[in-house]
Amino acid sequence: METLSENRxxxxxxxxYRHASGSCGCDMTFGLFLPEEAGDGPVPLLWYLSGLTCTHENAMTKAGAQQWAAEQGIALVFPDTSPRGDNVADDPEYDLGQGAGFYVNATQAPWAPHFRMWDYVAEDLPALLAENFAIDPDRQAITGHSMGGHGALTLAMGLPGRFRSVSAFAPISNPAGSDWGRKQLAAYLGDDETAWARHDASLVMRERGFDGPVLIDTGSADQFIDLLRPEALADAVATxxxxxxxxxxxxxxxxYFFVSSFIEDHVAFHAEALWA
Amino acid sequence: METLSENRxxxxxxxxYRHASGSCGCDMTFGLFLPEEAGDGPVPLLWYLSGLTCTHENAMTKAGAQQWAAEQGIALVFPDTSPRGDNVADDPEYDLGQGAGFYVNATQAPWAPHFRMWDYVAEDLPALLAENFAIDPDRQAITGHSMGGHGALTLAMGLPGRFRSVSAFAPISNPAGSDWGRKQLAAYLGDDETAWARHDASLVMRERGFDGPVLIDTGSADQFIDLLRPEALADAVATxxxxxxxxxxxxxxxxYFFVSSFIEDHVAFHAEALWA
Structure with missing residues (x-):
């Protein structure tokens, strides 16, 4: 692992930091905020998964989460949103390929060899963090924005016991229920819709749910709200x-003006679960 | 004036917003945060002047100032750092030309026709804001980062009565006292050093001072601290x-991790003066 920068x-x-990811078969870069308390021993960890077109950097510089993580004594990790590099497949559109990993393990060409973001977030990066930083693996929570909200919800429900709490900002909530979402799921996972179900937060919510607190914020004036389908998740939660x-x-x-306006709430929400 | 974007x-x-600047002879773009209270009438205004290479956007997305301005009922304006455009002179280096206006009225070719950032911040933009937004011109304060800290200090001292308080993050404090700073001042203002004095915060502090509260933060591990020369300003303040x-x-x-760590302090400092 290589340190690219450290700022107080x-x-x-x-x-x-940059490291070689076995799951993605390429180098991956991530941001990690460690509060002062990490100098005295392991601290809880809140994952922040970012949205389409983002790298590790967007939330790290724009969400304003560090202040509240520092106040709560919690670490924050900001993974990248896809594998990267000249050898990694890409697409000219913003919603497929590099910057658009959708937190799945792709099974279809040309994405299959590198696009394994589920395993990267579920396995590679947790192992690296546990080995190199003062993180308490028994106290983890997860949040995310847009595509990252989708990832936060599907990972939290798909890995029972891993995360104590889950939240999301404007999550893509029901990709199998929109033409736009169906395009991405088919590209990465193929035409067999049974493989899609675990990557649709509304479907997983309906089948399995989450054993812990859940907080979801969406803007009423969100310009992508028809693609996000918050109504499908609301229906699943209620059902x-x-x-x-x-x-x-x-x-x-x-x-990010929306995210930054409510990040204090979300960090406090997770802190309550992490310190319980 | 044209609205480029508005986000809650x-x-x-x-x-x-974008508007034609008479002083700079080109279109200029700026960010403006208006708190909810601006719906009921004029609110105080805090200017944030940015540093080298920045546009109006950097502080607006990275400094985290809006939360505290909202809490205090104060507006924030984020001007650009230079004139822009294909017809505007530029330099391949980061510290001269576009993105590096240094808040002076240039008198030397090729900068003289457009590089009038002092007048832009002192005259053009205040007039535009007063005409178009619910801003109280009797309640203004100013801050800035690096080159913008230099601008905040020189404008605050150079326009007595305009600003109730001034602060700065890592300001360029004594450009006439370093080879690096002398290069910029000579490029914009010529070799006659008498023209430089009002653009050197330490010299103006020594001659004139500021009739109001002053707050300056600099990081002890600032990688540019030898160019900033905080010791010259400290000496002038003490003298x-x-x-x-x-x-x-x-x-x-x-x-900006430094700026965002202390912006709450700075906004509260200005609010105390603005609401007095």
Missing amino acids: CFDGVQGV RRQPATLRLQNGYDHS | CFDGVQGV RRQPATLRLQNGYDHS
Whole structure:
């Protein structure tokens, strides 16, 4: 593992690191914020999964999460959103290929060899963090924005016991229920829809749910809301009787101005579960 | 004036606007955050001047100032750092030309026709804001980072009565005292050093000072600290007996991780003066 940068931030350290990922078969870069308390021993960890077109950097510089993580004594990890590199397949559109991993293990050409972001977030990166940093693996939580909200919800429900709490900002909530989402799922996972089910937060919510608190914020003026389909997730939550808080925030859109406006709430929400 | 974007943010609106600047002879873009209270009438205004290579966007997306401005009911304006455009002179280096206006009115070719950032910040943009937004011109304060800290200090001292308080993050404090700073001043203002004096914060502090509170933060691990020369400003403040708080923040560098770590302090500092 290579250190690309370390900057002091709210009495902690915001680092950026690069490592070889076995799952993705390429080098991967991630951001990690460690609060001052990590100097005294392992601290809880909140995962932040980013959305389409983002790298590890967007949330790290724009979401404003470090202040609240520092206040709560919690670490933050910001993974990249896909494998990267000249040898990695790509697509000219923003919603497929590099920057658009969708947190799945692709089974279809040309994506299959590298696009294994589920395994990267579920296995590679946790192992690397446990080995190199003062992180308590028994105290993890997960959040994300847009495509990253989809990843946070599907990983939290798909790995029972791993995360104590899950939240999301404007998550892609029901990709199997829109033409746009069906295009991505088919490209990465093929035409057999049974392989899609575990990557559709509304379907997994209906089948399995989450054993812990759930918080979802979406802007009422989100310009992508028809693609996100928050109504499908709301229906699944209600049908399952899943304890959850779903909020439509008046006038907010899909931008980081929305995320930063509510990140304090989300970090406090996770801190309550992580320190319980 | 043209609206480029408006995003809801902490119950207010973060807008980006473009207008024709008479001083700069080109179109200029700026960011403006208006808190919710601006819907009921004019609110105080805090100027944030950015550093080398920045546009209006960097601080607007990375400094995290909006949360505290919203809490205090204060507007924030984020001007660009130079004139822009194909017809505007430029230089291949990062520290001269576009993105490097240094908040002076250039008198030397090829900069003279467009590089009038002093007048832009002192005259053009205030007039535009007063005409188009719910801003109280009697309640203004100013801050900035690096080259923008230099601009904040020289404008605050150079326009007595305009700003109630001034602060800066890692300001370029004594350009006339370093080879690096002398290069920029000579390029824009010529070889006659008498024209430089009003653009050197340490010299203006020594001659004139500021009639109001002053707050300066610099990181002890700032990688550019030898160019910033905080010791010259500290000496001038002490010699003048200027009421001021000068802080060296342990381990922080020159990045926005430093700015965001202390922006809450700075906004609260200005709010106290603006609401007095």
